[in-house]
Amino acid sequence: MVSIDVWNASVDFPIFDAKSRSLKKLALGKVGGKIGSEGRVPIIEALHDITLSLKDGDRVGLVGHNGAGKSTLLRLLAGIYEPTRGNSRIIGKVAPVFDLGVGMDPEISGYENIMIRGLFLGMTRKEMEKRVDDIAEFTELGDYLQMPLRTYSTGMRVRLALGVVTSINPEILLLDEGIGAVDAAFMAKARDRLKDLVKRSGLLVFANHSDEFLIEFCDTAIWMDEGHVKMHGGLREVLTAYKGHDPFERISPELLARLGHSSPVLSGNGGE
Numbered sequence: 001m002v003s004i005d006v007w008n009a010s011v012d013f014p015i016f017d018a019k020s021r022s023l024k025k026l027a028l029g030k031v032g033g034k035i036g037s038e039g040r041v042p043i044i045e046a047l048h049d050i051t052l053s054l055k056d057g058d059r060v061g062l063v064g065h066n067g068a069g070k071s072t073l074l075r076l077l078a079g080i081y082e083p084t085r086g087n088s089r090i091i092g093k094v095a096p097v098f099d100l101g102v103g104m105d106p107e108i109s110g111y112e113n114i115m116i117r118g119l120f121l122g123m124t125r126k127e128m129e130k131r132v133d134d135i136a137e138f139t140e141l142g143d144y145l146q147m148p149l150r151t152y153s154t155g156m157r158v159r160l161a162l163g164v165v166t167s168i169n170p171e172i173l174l175l176d177e178g179i180g181a182v183d184a185a186f187m188a189k190a191r192d193r194l195k196d197l198v199k200r201s202g203l204l205v206f207a208n209h210s211d212e213f214l215i216e217f218c219d220t221a222i223w224m225d226e227g228h229v230k231m232h233g234g235l236r237e238v239l240t241a242y243k244g245h246d247p248f249e250r251i252s253p254e255l256l257a258r259l260g261h262s263s264p265v266l267s268g269n270g271g272e
């Protein structure tokens with residue numbers, strides 16, 4: 001059984017090259033974690049006293065303004081960052097999908113990149129060999145898959161990366177928002193694969209600014225604010241508090257059709 005537990009965890013970033021005069025200006029800003037400068041080295045407190053318990057089957061949306069701590073929290077949940085204070089325990093294999101391009105090598109072919117990226121996300125070579133034809137077909141890149149990745153356009157790279165990411169079998173899937181940033185036509189095609197990916201993941205945490213994505217893939221949510229968990233509960237309840245209106249009242253007919261009538265998020269408070 002997979003799970004992630006975090007107890008009173010904080011993550012600080014000491015900034016060794018910050019100038020104190022410009023820091024004052026920053027402290028007046030509205031975004032980002034708290035900047036402390038009591039010591040000799042200024043510190044950005046990106047996460048402050050986080051306590052969370054996530055388990056198998058959880059589908060958690062992560063929302064909050066720029067600099068609220070979403071990406072840092074995802075990295076803490078992935079075990080990439082250790083808490084500066086407090087503790088964390090991760091049980092299960094994590095597939096961190098933070099940047100679609102990470103783990104890609106521009107000098108090797110599309111086919112080779114499929115393998116490398118799959119290994120990076122925790123798959124074995126054998127597992128990837130079984131999937132490579134399916135991924136190749138999904139990308140529609142044809143003979144380009146024999147060419148070095150540096151010859152690809154941005155959109156072509158995204159197709160390749162999405163093909164691989166949606167083919168894995170993650171125990172813990174952590175998605176940062178970049179995944180939504182592809183052109184609408186291809187996203188429509190990738191959506192079904194993403195949905196299947198989420199279905200076979202043990203635990204999902206998905207940082208995203210799009211209501212539609214969150215409503216389709218998540219049933220609970222965490223609202224981050226200045227490094228704190230401001231609210232953790234049912235998706236509808238959290239999104240309504242965060243946005244100041246109920247996004248479930250404005251669901252597009254297309255999304256409604258995709259969700260079907262049985263979706264837990266459409267009844268009550270979003271699956272809680």
Ligand SMILES: Nc1ncnc2c1ncn2[C@@H]1O[C@H](COP(=O)(O)OP(=O)(O)OP(=O)(O)O)[C@@H](O)[C@H]1O
Pocket residue numbers: 013031032033034044045046064065066067068069070071072073224
């Ligand atoms: N490597 C780092 N070094 C120093 N400060 C950092 C680092 N990473 C994040 N921060 C700071 O931590 C705070 C939280 O940043 P984080 O990237 O987690 O926010 P976010 O909610 O993901 O923001 P966004 O929606 O803009 O991506 C910010 O104040 C940011 O400046």
